[in-house]
Amino acid sequence: MKRPTVIGIAGGSGSGKTSVTRKIMEALDGHSVVLIEQDYYYKDQSDKTFEERLRTNYDHPFAFDNDLLIAHIRQLISRQAVEIPTYNYEIHTRSEETIEVEPKDVIILEGIFALENEKLRNLMDVKLxxxxxxxxxxxxxxxRDIEKRGRTMDSVINQYLSVVRPMHLQFIEPTKRFSDVIIPEGGENNVAIDLITTKIRTLLDA
Ligand code: CTP
Structure with missing residues (x-):
């Protein structure tokens, strides 16, 4: 059986990775696609108190269980199903529940650090x-954080200034150099989405 095509979609928080991913998936209608969100792989913190979890830096590569993520992507590439973790942003830790994910022809990995880890990058055919x-x-x-993640305006602003912004400049923005294509303005950029999905279809038909 053919090796699945692996796509990495990185970019800063709020950059529109989710809408780029959705548009690529819609455009690949008819092909089998699985989406893995890197956020599911935030480390389990159930052994920490809520106050300790509030002090965690969620914008540092160490916040993620990359070993598990790499193992799962490798299993999906080998056409094996995986049990992926789920994450609860309101209590800042992994949920009890896992989701069974079947292998597909296209694997999309989306997250702020999708292009940060060299082992992960080496598994990818297209890096965005x-x-x-x-x-x-x-x-x-x-x-988004107020509506969907149970946060207050003050907490979002404080987190952005003290952690999200400096970590973006230090760790996320530099991964741009590893990408094959930089997409300005995310999901609104229909020309870029079109070019990328044409390339993905070519890889799938090869
Ligand atoms: N984060 C958080 N609290 C946690 C775990 C993560 O506030 N307990 C935040 C991190 O600060 C990080 C962000 O979640 O910056 C990562 O998600 P983000 O990239 O913003 O969301 P997506 O929907 O994946 O991306 P986009 O907005 O680009 O569509």
Whole structure:
């Protein structure tokens, strides 16, 4: 059986990775695609108190269980099903529940650090970086974290200034150099989405 095509989609928080991913998946309609969100692989913190979890730096590569993520991507490439973890942003730790994911022809890995780890990068056929101005990113994040992640405006602003912004500049932005394609303005960029999905289809038909 043919090796699945692996796509990495990186970019800062609020850059629009989710909408780029959704549009690529829609455009690949008819092909079998599985999405792995890197956020599911935030480390389990159930042994820590809630106050300790609030002090965790979630924008540092160490916050992620990359060993498990790499193992799962390798299993999916070998056409084996995996039990992926799930994550709860309100209590800052892994949930009890896992999700069984079947192997597919296309594997999409989406997350702020999708291109940070060399072993992960080496598993990818197409590497994308969604590049969106930081003012747009913070506005989107503010709205999303208040509406969907149970946060207050003050907490989002404090976290952004003390952690998210400096970590973005230190660790996320530099991974742009590892990408094959930089997509300005994320999900709004239909030309880029079109070019990328054409390339993915070529790889699938090869
Ligand atoms: N994060 C958090 N609290 C946690 C775990 C993660 O606030 N307990 C935040 C981190 O600060 C990190 C962000 O989650 O910056 C990563 O998610 P993000 O990239 O913003 O979300 P996506 O929906 O994957 O991406 P996009 O907004 O680009 O669509």
């Amino acid at each position: 970086y969604v590049d969106t101005d930081s003012d747009i990113r913070i506005l989107r994040r503010l709205q």
